[in-house]
Amino acid sequence: MRVGIIGVGCSKFGRRDDVTIQELSYEAVKEALDDAQLTQDDIELSIVGCVGTRSYELMPAVPINEYCGFTGKGPMRVEAACATGSAAVYTAYTSIVSGVADVAIAIGVEKMTEVDTPTSLAIGGRGGNYLWEFHQYGTTFPGYYAMHASAHMAEFGTTEKQLAMVAVKAHRNAAKNPKAHFQKEITIEDALGSRYITYPLKLYDCSPISDGSAAAVMASEEKIRELGTDDVVWIESVGYGSDTSNMTNRESFVGLKASVIAAETTYKKAGIDRPVEQLDMATVHDCFTIAEIMAYEDLGFCRKGEGGKFVESGESDLGGKLPVNTFGGLKAKGHPLAATGVAMVYEVVKQLRGEAGNLQIDLKNYRALTHNVGGTGHFAFVMIFGR
Amino acid sequence: MRVGIIGVGCSKFGRRDDVTIQELSYEAVKEALDDAQLTQDDIELSIVGCVGTRSYELMPAVPINEYCGFTGKGPMRVEAACATGSAAVYTAYTSIVSGVADVAIAIGVEKMTEVDTPTSLAIGGRGGNYLWEFHQYGTTFPGYYAMHASAHMAEFGTTEKQLAMVAVKAHRNAAKNPKAHFQKEITIEDALGSRYITYPLKLYDCSPISDGSAAAVMASEEKIRELGTDDVVWIESVGYGSDTSNMTNRESFVGLKASVIAAETTYKKAGIDRPVEQLDMATVHDCFTIAEIMAYEDLGFCRKGEGGKFVESGESDLGGKLPVNTFGGLKAKGHPLAATGVAMVYEVVKQLRGEAGNLQIDLKNYRALTHNVGGTGHFAFVMIFGR
Numbered sequence: 001m002r003v004g005i006i007g008v009g010c011s012k013f014g015r016r017d018d019v020t021i022q023e024l025s026y027e028a029v030k031e032a033l034d035d036a037q038l039t040q041d042d043i044e045l046s047i048v049g050c051v052g053t054r055s056y057e058l059m060p061a062v063p064i065n066e067y068c069g070f071t072g073k074g075p076m077r078v079e080a081a082c083a084t085g086s087a088a089v090y091t092a093y094t095s096i097v098s099g100v101a102d103v104a105i106a107i108g109v110e111k112m113t114e115v116d117t118p119t120s121l122a123i124g125g126r127g128g129n130y131l132w133e134f135h136q137y138g139t140t141f142p143g144y145y146a147m148h149a150s151a152h153m154a155e156f157g158t159t160e161k162q163l164a165m166v167a168v169k170a171h172r173n174a175a176k177n178p179k180a181h182f183q184k185e186i187t188i189e190d191a192l193g194s195r196y197i198t199y200p201l202k203l204y205d206c207s208p209i210s211d212g213s214a215a216a217v218m219a220s221e222e223k224i225r226e227l228g229t230d231d232v233v234w235i236e237s238v239g240y241g242s243d244t245s246n247m248t249n250r251e252s253f254v255g256l257k258a259s260v261i262a263a264e265t266t267y268k269k270a271g272i273d274r275p276v277e278q279l280d281m282a283t284v285h286d287c288f289t290i291a292e293i294m295a296y297e298d299l300g301f302c303r304k305g306e307g308g309k310f311v312e313s314g315e316s317d318l319g320g321k322l323p324v325n326t327f328g329g330l331k332a333k334g335h336p337l338a339a340t341g342v343a344m345v346y347e348v349v350k351q352l353r354g355e356a357g358n359l360q361i362d363l364k365n366y367r368a369l370t371h372n373v374g375g376t377g378h379f380a381f382v383m384i385f386g387r
Numbered sequence: 388m389r390v391g392i393i394g395v396g397c398s399k400f401g402r403r404d405d406v407t408i409q410e411l412s413y414e415a416v417k418e419a420l421d422d423a424q425l426t427q428d429d430i431e432l433s434i435v436g437c438v439g440t441r442s443y444e445l446m447p448a449v450p451i452n453e454y455c456g457f458t459g460k461g462p463m464r465v466e467a468a469c470a471t472g473s474a475a476v477y478t479a480y481t482s483i484v485s486g487v488a489d490v491a492i493a494i495g496v497e498k499m500t501e502v503d504t505p506t507s508l509a510i511g512g513r514g515g516n517y518l519w520e521f522h523q524y525g526t527t528f529p530g531y532y533a534m535h536a537s538a539h540m541a542e543f544g545t546t547e548k549q550l551a552m553v554a555v556k557a558h559r560n561a562a563k564n565p566k567a568h569f570q571k572e573i574t575i576e577d578a579l580g581s582r583y584i585t586y587p588l589k590l591y592d593c594s595p596i597s598d599g600s601a602a603a604v605m606a607s608e609e610k611i612r613e614l615g616t617d618d619v620v621w622i623e624s625v626g627y628g629s630d631t632s633n634m635t636n637r638e639s640f641v642g643l644k645a646s647v648i649a650a651e652t653t654y655k656k657a658g659i660d661r662p663v664e665q666l667d668m669a670t671v672h673d674c675f676t677i678a679e680i681m682a683y684e685d686l687g688f689c690r691k692g693e694g695g696k697f698v699e700s701g702e703s704d705l706g707g708k709l710p711v712n713t714f715g716g717l718k719a720k721g722h723p724l725a726a727t728g729v730a731m732v733y734e735v736v737k738q739l740r741g742e743a744g745n746l747q748i749d750l751k752n753y754r755a756l757t758h759n760v761g762g763t764g765h766f767a768f769v770m771i772f773g774r
Contacts (some may be wrong), residue, residue, distance in 0.1 A: 076465050242461045244458050
């Protein structure tokens with residue numbers, strides 16, 4: 001059975017002291033419902049994705065569902081670290097395919113600036129296995145991705161300038177996206193001149209701490225026919241992967257095995273073997289600039305080690321062969337953990353429907369990809385969407 | 388497509404300082420894999436249910452999957468407060484029906500005695516909507532269920548003695564269950580003589596703080612045929628419900644609307660309209676004795692208001708018309724939050740396969756029910772199993 005996306009919504013990303021987590025969720029929910037031309041009564045199931053450890057609501061699914069008008073319809077919260085949004089989409093998708101619901105909404109939301117407890121600090125340091133690397137060595141996220149970057153530079157000659165190019169591209173796109181956290185272009189010099197956070201990653205190599213939400217209304221093919229919805233973006237295939245949480249157990253630091261597993265699964269189902277030619281665009285998980293470069297390789301956009309050259313060639317720019325992160329990416333649009341995966345679906349749907357305004361890409365294949373990573377490759381989801 | 392349970396496992400419940408959360412999980416996983424005569428290689432998907440706020444591992448899915456040999460196979464954690472175990476079973480079930488995986492494992496695990504942070508205190512007080520009732524009035528779980536009990540006593544004349552009967556039955560069954568937290572029978576006098584926690588609930592009306600884990604291996608009908616598994620318990624239907632997190636918004640205190648919604652859905656799908664006659668046994672969410680009495684009514688085992696008489700009549704005893712919580716229930720077997728929902732599946736499978744030893748019920752219909760509640764009726768799952 002096919003499942004289609006019939007409505008999407010996304011809040012303004014950024015520091016959102018003006019709203020509670022419930023109100024923030026509703027911004028995306030309202031837009032998604034309006035987009036689908038449905039009301040709360042039409043929704044049978046609501047899946048809330050929220051990491052939740054940085055806001056007051058530690059079990060946020062119920063108050064969010066209640067505020068948004070989905071009381072009685074929300075059986076759970078899902079969490080997969082920074083891939084939580086995709087986990088929500090996955091759960092709504094499998095629920096529809098399995099016949100539990102005909103119309104569902106996936107909500108991803110995060111308030112990251114509300115509390116600063118030991119809990120949130122621990123989470124900041126580690127997406128899993130607290131007792132080992134984080135507790136023992138105090139390694140934080142920039143530290144982990146810095147290890148990836150150093151390894152990539154040592155093995156393939158990737159340069160700090162190539163990392164900076166990812167940031168410049170992200171800011172260039174985000175500057176045209178009114179919902180982005182950062183709406184300011186930067187130059188290579190700005191990026192290269194910013195202070196080191198953890199060598200070789202500098203300030204402009206890191207995604208910000210953002211608040212935000214996104215929502216996607218999904219329905220079965222039969223229900224979509226019944227509703228008479230025209231503009232449907234179909235979920236063609238869904239793949240997931242996971243990997244050890246101990247960096248010391250990883251076979252390699254120059255890529256994420258979870259991404260490779262997830263991509264292989266989803267490509268196989270969707271019949272994709274030349275993604276650059278078969279897809280029109282992609283959103284990838286660029287929590288740090290090196291993450292986007294590794295994603296190019298892990299997802300088969302270029303060969304292993306050539307991710308730096310791929311960004312340098314301009315092929316991932318708006319006018320390139322395979323535009324990547326056209327709305328500004330996690331890097332500049334922002335990365336409110338659980339919102340990210342659903343916001344990727346928002347971006348893909350807007351692009352495939354030709355509604356991306358001055359960020360619109362050319363449509364040829366009418367197929368696009370989302371790639372969402374949790375932790376340092378602890379979780380990964382890769383999904384293919386088509387219209 | 389039908390999904391069957393082909394292997395179940397359950398750890399010893401209780402204070403488990405002897406194991407990490409990973410090791411605790413593995414106790415159930417090992418038993419479930421052995422029961423299914425499978426190894427880790429055969430499992431394609433692992434769904435971990437864990438509330439997690441009372442243990443060191445705040446994002447526990449990855450380290451648990453890694454320790455148990457499911458690296459690469461675990462895309463997320465699910466959470467639905469005390470109904471988290473059922474959310475894990477639900478997610479594995481919908482994943483199989485939707486064709487994402489043919490063989491999956493649902494793991495529910497909780498370490499509740501590891502940390503005592505402000506986080507765990509907040510959670511102890513509230514399964515949702517921190518900022519309103521808990522923060523404002525400091526209401527804790529016994530307080531919430533005491534309101535239910537008072538309302539039930541006022542409206543229907545339910546007595547403290549009837550509440551005590553639930554506890555006595557639970558302890559009588561748990562005394563014969565080597566995996567139960569409490570393995571000691573109590574008398575009505577013990578229960579009625581125990582100190583008040585929150586009037587009218589006394590010590591013996593409350594479930595304990597337990598550590599524990601449970602696991603269920605599930606597969607598609609086609610895969611089960613391929614494996615040649617004989618002893619399969621099928622998931623006949625799955626229902627869920629949710630309700631407002633504000634008690635002040637509830638229409639009534641004498642029952643849980645979420646349970647009623649979940650039961651209606653699942654009964655409709657399974658064609659059940661006379662549960663006492665059509666089922667052989669049930670597990671219900673007796674976090675407090677009043678919760679079991681309300682469950683009898685919400686699930687249609689008796690009429691509204693007659694739950695007290697139902698336990699008094701002995702119909703929910705081992706030899707009764709519809710034995711309930713044959714392994715001792717949350718009350719005496721223990722209630723390690725996320726383990727509970729999966730442990731209910733363990734109990735139902737053991738009973739339906741005739742492997743419950745000196746707690747075995749008579750099998751006539753070969754159908755049984757699980758009922759798992761999160762928060763004070765914030766979430767509810769009701770599932771029907773058949774052999």
